[in-house]
């Protein structure tokens with residue numbers, strides 16, 4: 001498994017557009033590349049409409065239908081982790097300027113024609129708030145001018161999102177609160193509309209099996225990424241030790257965040273997750289240290305200080321709160337032997353997993369152990385364990 | 388009606404332990420580490436990094452139930468380092484890889500900024516009318 005540890009990861013951006021970036025990532029392993037993909041899709045905060053108060057709705061669509069459509073509208077979420085706090089963490093009663101964006105919609109049709117209600121009709125409207133405020137903060141100062149507004153509003157080159165069509169005599173009047181959230185809670189908070197991910201376009205590793213009538217090569221078209229790699233020769237023997245090393249990404253955003261921000265924040269979020277785990281491991285081993293940091297959630301929401309793990313590990317100054325976190329380059333801080341793992345009794349005589357004698361025993365697999373080497377197949381999932 | 392709050396998937400509850408280390412009683416140098424409110428994103432990356440570490444004999448993870456937001460990671464080492472320490476070492480290595488990658492991405496993005504034309508191109512193929520684009524060399528957070 002020590003394939004990539006000696007090589008530095010590299011990246012090459014093939015195309016960068018306003019709403020998408022296409023890049024090739026090399027010298028990392030599959031798990032790493034996949035975690036980057038997952039984090040960009042599901043772990044970055046954005047804002048989206050979350051509560052809708054219907055004042056009047058005489059359209060043909062029911063209230064919940066409209067509420068759902070409003071939720072799906074992409075809103076500008078630049079620098080979201082600093083520009084707005086989580087509604088659940090705010091000290092206000094229900095919603096305030098620090099934890100929500102007030103938007104309202106008030107459209108009526110008086111002419112004898114069909115009128116399209118679109119995201120462009122959404123107006124920033126502080127009267128939606130009930131005159132309350134949470135603990136003061138600097139969130140509002142960190143916002144771009146159009147933060148929380150529908151993406152592409154006032155930009156003639158971006159067509160607005162259609163919410164409903166109305167006819168003469170019909171009206172729609174709603175008050176909305178847009179809140180910060182994560183795609184883990186609802187997909188409307190995902191900054192990505194799609195993330196394409198591919199490796200091994202020639203299927204040399206045989207991670208997939210093609211169904212075919214007579215000849216799989218003739219029947220399955222190659223992807224464009226196949227041009228980046230040598231096609232396999234007909235007489236080429238299967239390489240049992242080969243590992244995927246080159247990953248093709250295309251990150252497409254819905255406009256709430258730019259593609260550059262999505263990728264950079266994704267990398268930072270992964271580092272934050274790891275840093276928190278280091279901290280919590282340390283706290284678990286030495287309970288007299290400070291309490292646990294919330295493992296999940298999104299950046300900048302914990303009472304324990306938004307900026308503790310703030311971006312730029314390594315290159316920025318030492319802002320790390322935890323001693324364990326400092327200096328990742330060196331060896332890990334050796335803990336004071338609080339829990340004596342090394343002195344663990346009872347050597348595994350009884351066919352435990354260290355010996356790797358029985359690959360199927362106990363479901364613990366043996367992939368990591370030397371004894372397992374003879375087993376050619378990768379055995380991705382041994383008895384429910386991803387090893 | 389009685390569905391659990393979806394934020395429970397990623398927000399630690401009051402007094403909930405983020406990490407639990409359970410030493411294995413039958414196998415030397417082995418431990419099961421439970422990490423709460425995290426998923427495959429973190430677990431699989433750690434598993435791969437642990438297997439690339441020579442002192443690790445075994446590393447595997449599972450999410451026992453998709454509705455319970457935690458994973459467990461089983462680690463056995465050769466005795467030169469404890470499972471918990473090898474895990475935080477793996478975390479540190481990954482942070483190192485991520486921050487070099489971050490620097491490389493930053494560089495690549497800045498090249499694309501300088502090349503200019505690419506960014507200002509409208510996603511729908513219409514010549515840009517001067518919407519919000521990133522000027523050359525500007526960081527994406529400067530506004």
Ligand SMILES: [Zn+2]
Pocket residue numbers: 087090091092093094095096097098099100133134
């Ligand atoms: Zn508030």
